Amino acid sequence: MISDEILFYGGIAVDIITAASAIIFFVIFYIGKIKLNIKFDKEYGEIPKIKKRKKE
């Protein structure tokens, strides 16, 4: 039988571990994104934003 204390402190522990994991994941993810963007810059160049022309 899981005690209420285990529920409470276990839940908090999982929260903390998950939050820390999430932070690490997102940091790694964004580093990867930056690397990919550099790769894209080499592969596709800088793609200009297209402004819609007004109807004449």
Next chain:
Amino acid sequence: MPEIIAGTYELLNKIGAGGGGVVYLANHMRLGKKVVLKADKRKITTRPEILRREVDALKDLNHTYIPQVYDFFIEGDTVYTVIDYIDGESMDKPLKRNERFTQPQVIKWAIQLLEALCYLHNPVHGTPPRGIVHSDIKPANIMLTTQNDIRLIDFNIALALGEENVVGLSAGYASPEHYGLDFSTDTTFTNGTNSKSYTKKETVKGNLKEDKTETMADLTATMDKEKVIMSMKPSEMSNSSTSLKRIVIPDARSDIYSLGATLYHFLSGKRPAKRALDVVPLSEKEFSPLIVKIISKAMNPNPDLRYQTAEEMLYDFTHLRENDPRTKKRKKIFIGMSIAFSVVIVSSTFISFVGLKRMEALQKALTFAEASQNALQSENKELAVKCALEALPEENLFTPKYTSQAKKALADSLGLYDLSDGYKISHMLEIPSEVFKIKLSPSGKTGAVVYSFSLALFDTETGKITDELPIVKSALSDVKFIDDNTIVYAGEEGITMYDNKEHKKIWTGKPATHIAVSADGQTVAGIYRDDDFAVIYDCKGNEKSIVSFNGSKQRVAENDTFADPMDNIMALNKNGQYLAVSFENGGLRIFDTTNPENDIELYDESEFNHFEGGFNGDYFAFSATKEGLSAFDVIDIAKLEEVGGFNLDSKIGVKADENGIFLSNKSTVVALEPLSGKQTELAYADSYVKCFSSDNGNTIAVTEKNEYLFYDSSADLITRHNEGQTEYSFVDIAGDCAVVTGRDTPNIKILHKKSYEDKSICSYDKSYAYEEARVNEAEERLMLFSINGFRIYDFDNNLIKEVSIPDPQKIYDQQYSKKSGNLAVIYKDAFRLYSGITGECLFEKTDLKSVTYANYGVSILDSENNLQLIDLDTAEILESGKAKGDYALYCGFIADKDFLGDSQVIGASKTSKGYVFASVNNNICTVYDGEKRKKCEIPISDKWEAFFTDNAIILSPLHGTPIVYDLNSGKKIAELEKDAYLTYVTQIDDYIISQYVSSTKDKYAVLLSKDTFEPLAYLPSLTDISEGELVFDYHKGELRKIRIYPINELINIAKEGDNY
């Protein structure tokens, strides 16, 4: 000398020449701007709309990547078109030089071209508005500026969308439609390429002509069967040899094909195959798969499977990063992980929240359970039940299971397991301020309480106030009951008679604080504070007379808010003729309200400062008290003589009315027979009695210990209440009701006499001295036993047998067998077994080496070392055998010296799982089963006794707290009652009952949870368990039985409220 055309354009140099004409770089002389002057080689006799085609196409256009047209004129035989000069070169030139372009460069130009195409195709140009198809997009028609941007040029064969006219054909760049091929019904090009034709991988080499646009006019002669003249009529089309040949009007999708082919060339450096079906897709290893895919789609032979608009293609080019598989894969991972993290965090937060809420609920439940126990100690039963219910909220996700503390609080507060007769608290009434006086009606159904400064009437059954009446602002304010429904009280406007049934005043007289009412209810007397006269009324409120005290006054403090109304006597006799009044000067007089000449002066003046007393028939009984002396006298009013009296050095309390004359002194309360002087004891307390009340044989006495004690007509103490904090000053008892309160508390305890005779199962002579009362399993016999002997009663309350036990001082233990009712008497060296039915001795053996009791039989070891196990119910020998040493017992096997060594057995039992016993050696308790297997070891440090349940061993020290251990693991489970000696442990269904003897020799038991051994209910005076029910013995001559209430039933009883 430079040539000047049309007087405006100064030709600077020739920058190109072809089939269409010559192109010059010219200077616009007026604007000073460089322009391109295109001299058309066609004759001016050519249809003007053909000559003006480019001008007409460009004149309405204004776009960054499309040149602006400035002028169109004819000079001589030549048609000139003036357009923007673009500083750079056409893209075919670097291609011819075999220059290769990077993918990012091509993407940039593709976007610029597509922007231009979007603009061109947009149906907004000219009048009426229309879109324009370039129709000849190819590297040669794309200028690369020095800024590395592109411009789309050469609109010579541009068409309005939907226009059927001359079409340019640039091999490799022209769409199948340009050749009149229609693949629109072929759905095999779904991936943008033609799988059918890749077997013939043909790249365009020398078979293709130069990058030259051929107009339809040029091509008429050379066109093969794949080429269709766009101007062919449908009738002519039907004669074509191939079904693919259709009249096809180039549209935006044709430009898209051409653009795709151009980009293909830019990237690969190779012109695409002339036949669309032969085009080899770009390598995905060499170029980004997405780019390959876009170009393949743009070059799909089936126009329906190409990009349908330039916008679509532009979108794909501008969203290369977003649509890249790597981006999509990362996006999927990102979303997946985000969802996973979110789900985990939300779940764990929810779980944590649930845990927190459950912990809070548990803490709340424990707090309420404690509050309930505190309220119960304060004898506030209603609050105790209320708190206990709060401690037992309905179980759900956020609320844990009922705690044992809460269960115990509810069971204890309901008091269902207290079957003793006596006065039990039924209500706690709280009034706004401290009490001045309290009275009960003759039947005890109504109570009246005086406080500052109101009179409250309350119903003792419900504990609710029914009336609140204003009174004189004095602590002396009095109230008297005439009958259950009528009171006389010191009303704010004057002495008032009030009908508390109809809730209305009957009459009001002059102001009064002290009030006396005659026993017949016909006469009322009132004195206001320290007035020297009393007003006498009849029962209708008429003034009968005024009794003058001749200047004497009752004892009244200056500030009568703090006056003690009990210091004075003011009483009327039964018919209201005589009025007894004490005075502050120590005087005591009996006034004849009808004839002042018959007044009786008991004390003219004295040092007594406290008087108590009243009339009983013709007798006036009183006590007069001063420091160190209290005088009691009884006066016969009719004979005008003293019939008795005495002096004591301690205060004598006197209450006299038509119920009798009652005296209290020190710790005793007695009833006095005035004529004979006979005293009948009503109460005998263990400390001085402060105040008392007696009615119909029931007496309540408050002692200096702040206990209030109830005695029955035999002066037997029936109920003891010891709340310990409140100083009780006022008590009254009437009928089955009693009220108790103090000067310093606003709380009034209302008690009712309760009897549980209906729970009685058998009776006995309560004068017989015994230690324990037990009933056998069949409920046929009751046995009362002690070391001296026993008595057996049947359940018809007949004494069956009284037996004396020999050598009582040598008795080591006595054990009762529930099944048969037999009594085992165990000596150190002898064993006797007595029948629980007849009382005869069933087994007797002396000169034994050892005698050991267990619930499955008694093991005796004789001097010949024969071990026998004697059945407690039949006295038969169950097991026998030889044993070694001076001690042995049977526990599934013969445990003798060989097995035990120096160990000492401290308990043995047969549970539902078999034999089990515990032995101790070197402070280690070892538990074995009947197969000699060791179950667990428990370190101990004292002399212990062992009790067993199915799953636990309870080790009880001689001095200390019994501890429960798991039978298999030896792990500690719980601690039991402190400061009490454990005598029995019994298992019933889901409960364990532990029985104790307290340090004050009181016997009680605690109902425990079977698994956790947590207490569930306090069971005072429990003596036995019969048929799964609890049997209580209050040493009052009968045993009472009640079942164990499950917690849900207790909750229902508590919620119903009035049933407990």
